[in-house]
Each structure stands twice: as C-alpha cells, then as structure tokens.
Amino acid sequence: MPFASSSSRPRFLRREADSDEESETSSSGGEDDLEEDFPEEAQVEEDTTDEVAPGKRKKPPPITISLKRVCKVCKQSGHEAGFRGATYIDCPRKPCFLCKTPGHTTMSCPHRVAMEHGVIPASARNTKTPLDYIFMRQLKAKIPKIKPVYVIPDQVDCGLIRFHSRRVTCLEFHPTKSNILLSGDKKGQLGIWNYDKQHERTIYGSIHSCIVNNIKFSLRNDAMAYTSSSDGTVSCTDMETGISTLLLDLNPDGWNGPANWRMLYGMDVNTEKGVLLVADNFGYLYLLDVRSNVKIGEPILVHKKGSKVVGLHCNPVQPDVLLSCGNDHFARIWDARRLGTESCLASLAHGRVVNSAYFSLLTGNKILTTSQDNRIRVWDSIFGNLESPSREIVHSHDFNRHLTPFRAEWDPKDPSESLVVIGRYISENYDGVALHPIDFIDTSTGKLVAEVMDTDVTTISTVNKLHPRDQILASGSSRTLLIWKARQEDWEAKKQPEKRPKQFIFRRNEKKANGKFDSDSGGDSDDDDSNGKKRKAKKRQGKYKKLVW
DNA sequence: ATGGAATGTTACC
DNA sequence: TGGTAACCCTTCCA
Numbered sequence: 349m350p351f352a353s354s355s356s357r358p359r360f361l362r363r364e365a366d367s368d369e370e371s372e373t374s375s376s377g378g379e380d381d382l383e384e385d386f387p388e389e390a391q392v393e394e395d396t397t398d399e400v401a402p403g404k405r406k407k408p409p410p411i412t413i414s415l416k417r418v419c420k421v422c423k424q425s426g427h428e429a430g431f432r433g434a435t436y437i438d439c440p441r442k443p444c445f446l447c448k449t450p451g452h453t454t455m456s457c458p459h460r461v462a463m464e465h466g467v468i469p470a471s472a473r474n475t476k477t478p479l480d481y482i483f484m485r486q487l488k489a490k491i492p493k494i495k496p497v498y499v500i501p502d503q504v505d506c507g508l509i510r511f512h513s514r515r516v517t518c519l520e521f522h523p524t525k526s527n528i529l530l531s532g533d534k535k536g537q538l539g540i541w542n543y544d545k546q547h548e549r550t551i552y553g554s555i556h557s558c559i560v561n562n563i564k565f566s567l568r569n570d571a572m573a574y575t576s577s578s579d580g581t582v583s584c585t586d587m588e589t590g591i592s593t594l595l596l597d598l599n600p601d602g603w604n605g606p607a608n609w610r611m612l613y614g615m616d617v618n619t620e621k622g623v624l625l626v627a628d629n630f631g632y633l634y635l636l637d638v639r640s641n642v643k644i645g646e647p648i649l650v651h652k653k654g655s656k657v658v659g660l661h662c663n664p665v666q667p668d669v670l671l672s673c674g675n676d677h678f679a680r681i682w683d684a685r686r687l688g689t690e691s692c693l694a695s696l697a698h699g700r701v702v703n704s705a706y707f708s709l710l711t712g713n714k715i716l717t718t719s720q721d722n723r724i725r726v727w728d729s730i731f732g733n734l735e736s737p738s739r740e741i742v743h744s745h746d747f748n749r750h751l752t753p754f755r756a757e758w759d760p761k762d763p764s765e766s767l768v769v770i771g772r773y774i775s776e777n778y779d780g781v782a783l784h785p786i787d788f789i790d791t792s793t794g795k796l797v798a799e800v801m802d803t804d805v806t807t808i809s810t811v812n813k814l815h816p817r818d819q820i821l822a823s824g825s826s827r828t829l830l831i832w833k834a835r836q837e838d839w840e841a842k843k844q845p846e847k848r849p850k851q852f853i854f855r856r857n858e859k860k861a862n863g864k865f866d867s868d869s870g871g872d873s874d875d876d877d878s879n880g881k882k883r884k885a886k887k888r889q890g891k892y893k894k895l896v897w
Numbered sequence: 898a899t900g901g902a903a904t905g906t907t908a909c910c
Numbered sequence: 911t912g913g914t915a916a917c918c919c920t921t922c923c924a
Contacts, residue, residue, distance in 0.1 A: 421918065429918085429919085431919070438918095438919085439918085442918080445919070454919085515920095656905095675906080700907090701906075701907095720906085744919090746919090747905075747918095748905090748918075748920065749903085749905045749906070749917085749920090750903070750904070750920045751920065751921095782919080784919090807920080808919095826920080826922085827922090
C-alpha cells in the first residue's frame, strides 16, 4: 500500500453551508455580492410573466438583448443558479433537484439534511404470504441475527489511473484472480489492470466500436471475458491474448440509420444452463448457448416495444429466474424456462427509467433497483407483495447524458444483504472543494453509513464495484479508475468491536473533529474560489502520485 | 482561461 | 402516435 503510510488517517472534511439558515439567511459577505449582481431596477420589469394563470400558455419571450443577468436554469432574472464557490445554489423556481418535490431547493430538502438521507418507511401492513414464511424459514440459518460491522474501503490506493481515453462505463473484478480489474469505456475499449502491480495494464481497442455496457465471465474458462456493447455485438475475449470471438452481431449490414441500429445493454450468464442472455434497445431479449455459440430461439419482447432494456440479472440461487429492467419504467421478473411476452411473473413499477435491477447475491430473495426518479428501491422478498417496494431511499443519482448511469450495487460480502454502494450526483462543499462522494447505504434502515471521497477526485464517480472477497472498492470517475482500500485500523476494529471508535461507522460524525486542511490561514471566508483552488493545489502536492497514461 | 462539443432521455407538440 | 427541441450541480480540451 504505497500511500497508506503518508498519513495515518485522511483529514476529515468539514461540510459547509450545510443548512438553509447558513447559506441563505445569514448576512455574511456573500449577500453583498448578490445585491451587486442584481440591482433593484433589474428585477422589476418582467414581472408580468409571473402572473400568467396556470393552464394558460406563456407568451414566447420577446427577442431582446439584455445585459441583465438571468438564471441559467429558468432564464428569469432576480436570482442565479450555479456554483458560488464550492456550494451549488439551486434555481428556486424548479422542483428540488434531490427529491423532485416543488416548494423547496436541495439546500433545504429534508432528505438532504436528515442523517437518514431520505428514507420513505415501509408500509405498516403485513404483506407477507404463506410462501414467504416458508422461504424465510429456509433462509433463516443464513441470515445473521446481529448486524455486521461494515468495513468501508475509503482510502485511495494505487493512485489515480487514466488509461481510458473516454469515460468508464463498466467495471468488473476478475472472478478468480484477485487484483485484476476489468473496465470498459465509451469508446469500446476493454482495460485490464493489475492494481497490485500498478504498471501492469493492458487495453484492447478493437473488440468494440462504441460503449462497452457489460463485462461477464465464462465459468468454464476464467481467462475469457464476455462483453456486450452498443455496437450491437457480444464478444468473447481471451484476456491474455486479446483475441476475441464475435458471438452475436445484431447489425451485420452496418449502419442503416438510428431506427435500425441495435445496441446491446443488459447481459448476464446463466451458469447452470450455460446460456448467455443479452437485451437490446428495442425491448428484445436474445439467448445464446455459450458452448456452441449458437443463438437459441427467436428474440423475445421483454419490455415495451422500442424501449431500451438496460439490465439483466439471473437469480444467484435460481438462475432460471431472470430480472430485467428498462426504459419503460419497469423491472420485470421472468421464468427463463418459459419465456414469452405473456409469461412475465411480476412487473415492478418505477417513477422513471430503471438504471439497474439486481437480486441480492447470497439468497437471491431481495431486489435492489436504481431509478432516474432519484430513488433506490428495495423489495425484501421476491415471494412477498411486489406491488410496492419495501423501502424507497431518496438519493441523488439523476440522469445526465454525459455521465454513465448510476447503479446501486450490493456489497457481495455483506451477509445481511443490506449494504449498498452508489455514487452521488450532487456535490457538497467540503471545506471549499465541491466533491461528489460515493455513498454506502444500509438499505435495511436507509441510513447513510459512509460517504467516501478524496480531494483529488473532483469528478462524479458513477461506476462503482465492490470486490467479491477483499475489502476493496473500484470506481470509475470519468476517465479515471480508482482503487479504494479499507484502513488497517478498521480491520483491527472489526476484529474487536468493543474497541471500535464510535465514529467508525458514521464518517459524517468524524468531520467536525478535524475540519481543516493543513495550516490554511484563509480563516472562515468560506466560498472564496481562489482560496479553494489554492487549497486544492496544496493538497495535491506530494499526497500521492498521479498515474496518467 | 473560457467556451464549445459530445450526447440520451424526456417533455411537449 | 411520432418527431424534435430542450436540458439540470459534466468533463475535457481547443
């Protein structure tokens, strides 16, 4: 661990402008700036547009050239959305950017301020069926009675590596060889990185011609990786040689316009049957025999015709039970043995596009979904009432065309099947630097267990993967790959829970202790941008090597 | 240092 | 229903 020794613990970052009061009602220096930006006269003129009765259409805005400063979100004057220093000020005329409810901004959103980070409690009624109880009894032995202590990989190890030329779109740890991380990018390249020997990395550039959406492995031969791509192909690549075989090509005749170009998103392998499942952007599912590389049957419509199927997951306990999710706002459960448009076992409704849907990894009995309505949903039992989720957790992971969609993913090592990792879209002002943490959420309570960040990572970490065996987190943040490891003290503490410091679990509580960077003399002038940059530069120096290729 | 491009989904007609 | 403009806390590089 090359960097663990440089500082025993990362300095804790204080969050600024945390509450409404601080940022909006206090009469600090910032207020004066505001008044300079918006002199009284500037506000009055166009108030008529505000008076238009709801229902009536607004007049198209007259074409006038004005030097007045307007809000870049709503184009109205009198306020301005955007960063002020490292704090983002919302447009007050838009619904909350976090919970999507009108009437307040992100700054004062109850889901943001609350430690619980926005849980909507499960309904009180008992929704369990007799089948559910039988299943619970079967599983009871597997489920621990005491909540496990989580060890959070929160310290950057191995530097920041940049060998992808476009943003990272998917990550997967090698199934058997520890220390090997595979990564796909928007350009279609496949990266293989031995993060224990930093310089051992390979990039294969000619497997796909655009976005690699999924990487899965062959269980028969763990030297082979399957990849699905928006170029409409599935490839099987030998990770040693880079030689790849085309398993499926949905665009054999090349480009015939966007209405005909097929892209492959969701993919999974039914290891029991040796069947590879992929789904396209028109709602269809394709099955392939892994041994013979032959297509099985005809494509099956699993989501609304013409809509993208973004995710597929075979149940880890019953691989014939398939979970799909798509742009039609649904996640669906299927019996893969009797697939057909009419044979859907359950449809889970969402407010928006569903970015991902996963069965829990040990018992396969829970479902976790991430939707573009900024909510993470958990169904506690696939045998229970699936009409509404057991819990909805409000969390900022909006869609943005420039970002790889966020997906909440289970910690494969958590025996209680509750811990989940997901990157956060909205930033916080951490002592003058706007950072986008990676959130660890206990989905059984909705509590934010840890927010992981580093001042050298100012971009959004949309792709996150927890190691199947080690206390390691891999992140893809724009073009950068990161490996986070847990601190040694945390391991020791896990072995001896009674010696565990209180702040061990909730990093938020730690922040106030050592809120400052170094010996910064900038006082409390908060949002001074140049000051923030200086701090950033100072932090960068000598902390750890930046590895860029 | 600053503005433009890349670019997917949704809302609205 | 299909077509298209808008868009929202991006990121990188001319």
